[in-house]
Amino acid sequence: MKVRIASPLRSYTGNASAVVADGATVAELIDDLDHRFPGLAFRIVDEQGQLRQHMVVWIGQERCRDLSTALDGVDEVVIMQALSGGCIG
Amino acid sequence: MTIGTETPWSTRADFEAVGAEMPTDLDGPKLLIGTRKGAWILAADAARERWAVTPPMFLGQIIQHLVLDWRDGRTMLMATKTGHLGPTVFRSTDGGCTWTEANRPPKFRAGDAHGRSVRTVFWLAPGHADEPGAWYAGASPQGLFRSTDGGDTWDPVDGWNDHPNWGTWAEWPDVEGTPDGSMLHSILVDPRDARHLYLALSGGGVFESSDAGGDWRPLNAGCAADFLPDPDVPTGHDPHCVRLHPQRPDRLYQQNHCGIYRMDRPAERWQRIGDNMPRDVGDIGFPVELHPRDPDTAWVFPMDGTDVWPRTSPDGRPAVYVTRDAGDSWSRLDAGLPPRAWFTVKRQAMTVDDRDPVGVYFGTTGGEVWASADEGAHWSRIVGHLPEIYSVEMA
Numbered sequence: 001m002k003v004r005i006a007s008p009l010r011s012y013t014g015n016a017s018a019v020v021a022d023g024a025t026v027a028e029l030i031d032d033l034d035h036r037f038p039g040l041a042f043r044i045v046d047e048q049g050q051l052r053q054h055m056v057v058w059i060g061q062e063r064c065r066d067l068s069t070a071l072d073g074v075d076e077v078v079i080m081q082a083l084s085g086g087c088i089g
Numbered sequence: 090m091t092i093g094t095e096t097p098w099s100t101r102a103d104f105e106a107v108g109a110e111m112p113t114d115l116d117g118p119k120l121l122i123g124t125r126k127g128a129w130i131l132a133a134d135a136a137r138e139r140w141a142v143t144p145p146m147f148l149g150q151i152i153q154h155l156v157l158d159w160r161d162g163r164t165m166l167m168a169t170k171t172g173h174l175g176p177t178v179f180r181s182t183d184g185g186c187t188w189t190e191a192n193r194p195p196k197f198r199a200g201d202a203h204g205r206s207v208r209t210v211f212w213l214a215p216g217h218a219d220e221p222g223a224w225y226a227g228a229s230p231q232g233l234f235r236s237t238d239g240g241d242t243w244d245p246v247d248g249w250n251d252h253p254n255w256g257t258w259a260e261w262p263d264v265e266g267t268p269d270g271s272m273l274h275s276i277l278v279d280p281r282d283a284r285h286l287y288l289a290l291s292g293g294g295v296f297e298s299s300d301a302g303g304d305w306r307p308l309n310a311g312c313a314a315d316f317l318p319d320p321d322v323p324t325g326h327d328p329h330c331v332r333l334h335p336q337r338p339d340r341l342y343q344q345n346h347c348g349i350y351r352m353d354r355p356a357e358r359w360q361r362i363g364d365n366m367p368r369d370v371g372d373i374g375f376p377v378e379l380h381p382r383d384p385d386t387a388w389v390f391p392m393d394g395t396d397v398w399p400r401t402s403p404d405g406r407p408a409v410y411v412t413r414d415a416g417d418s419w420s421r422l423d424a425g426l427p428p429r430a431w432f433t434v435k436r437q438a439m440t441v442d443d444r445d446p447v448g449v450y451f452g453t454t455g456g457e458v459w460a461s462a463d464e465g466a467h468w469s470r471i472v473g474h475l476p477e478i479y480s481v482e483m484a
Contacts (some may be wrong), residue, residue, distance in 0.1 A: 006173075008171055008173055008174055009174070038192070039177070039190045039192075042175055042177065042194060042196065043174035043175045043177065044174065044175065045175075046175060046196075046206035046207070047196040047197050047198070047199055047201070047206050047207070048197075048199065048200075048201065048204060048205075048206050049199070050206065052173070052174070052175050054172065054173040055173060055174075081172075081173035081174075082173065
């Protein structure tokens with residue numbers, strides 16, 4: 001499926017804003033991305049398997065934080081940094 | 090992942106003059122600057138009079154620590170994260186020319202009993218001279234990690250991270266800890282014995298291992314803990330920075346949240362040498378730096394620890410203080426520093442070179458680097474307008 005990649009992660013994808021990866025779940029998809037682009041997964045998922053606080057996975061119009069979510073019939077996933085409505089600098 | 094640059098930073102053409110004139114050579118010390126928004130390298134001429142600076146590296150990334158491996162003179166490790174992405178380590182084996190991400194960055198084990206995950210790699214320290222390629226990393230939460238391959242792959246030091254007392258010694262869960270997270274820092278390796286280690290927790294205290302990190306014990310007797318209801322406790326202290334003298338490894342200096350201390354092993358009790366500081370200045374601060382050859386000489390940068398802890402210089406009058414007699418007396422060194430300023434110098438943001446006389450350097454939260462080529466007697470600002478400076482290390 002198509003995976004759109006946020007700009008902070010594009011140093012891993014050769015600056016590609018969209019790549020192709022596979023997986024039956026979001027976790028499997030991220031594992032496959034890490035296989036294709038080593039190091040990418042740990043920047044967005046911690047060692048306990050939790051999506052990092054300021055990262056967001058979109059499946060269609062739905063935000064997804066449960067990495068066990070199935071991707072049946074999904075043809076596009078977006079991995080994006082969260083915009084939290086402010087910044088201290 | 091490799092981030093490449095075309096030419097090494099050791100090439101003079103890669104630098105820009107900081108002041109009006111470019112240094113005629115770059116044979117002097119180099120400073121590795123880690124900031125909230127990237128890293129820079131500063132280079133001086135042999136006279137340490139003129140400085141040049143590189144363009145930013147890793148612009149926008151949070152660089153907690155950028156450290157040269159003094160054993161080979163060319164390997165550098167950089168502790169980094171971004172506002173969104175998780176923590177990692179980048180490494181260079183060519184003096185900063187190209188950078189490659191660690192294949193296995195510091196991380197706790199999956200299924201960790203405490204449920205810990207690394208938020209920040211905070212401190213990097215080369216290992217013993219007899220163990221080339223060995224490095225230690227301290228993190229937030231307060232984990233200890235070790236690499237044996239020059240920082241490419243890291244493993245948890247189980248003797249620390251899974252110590253039965255870790256949950257008592259460390260701040261966990263660290264919801265009440267240091268605003269940026271409780272951290273492990275000041276990882277010290279005894280140059281006589283690779284198995285003899287110290288580390289410090291903010292907060293938590295100083296700890297010692299004599300078996301390469303297999304077991305640990307607190308080393309806090311004599312340290313104040315004014316913020317605890319019972320100040321006479323074995324752990325829970327707040328060391329800000331601990332240094333071991335390379336020529337006299339039994340001598341430790343500590344800048345603590347509650348004073349400046351010295352310990353001469355095998356003593357087990359810290360002596361509060363900060364009591365000899367002027368009363369109106371006090372002995373609160375973040376960094377302490379040691380003369381590379383004289384174990385009796387150390388520099389500190391006092392800060393205001395009154396009221397709500399502004400952490401700026403007392404009365405807004407920045408000054409370095411030096412002792413030449415192991416803390417029995419202190420002298421103020423402020424010639425050339427601004428008469429009034431309101432910055433903070435963080436624990437990794439002060440360093441010394443090994444020249445004679447020794448150069449002393451510090452970086453500020455206001456993005457300035459100040460230098461003295463005469464052991465602190467005279468100061469000049471060598472660069473400004475950088476982001477908030479987190480670390481200044483010698484290269």
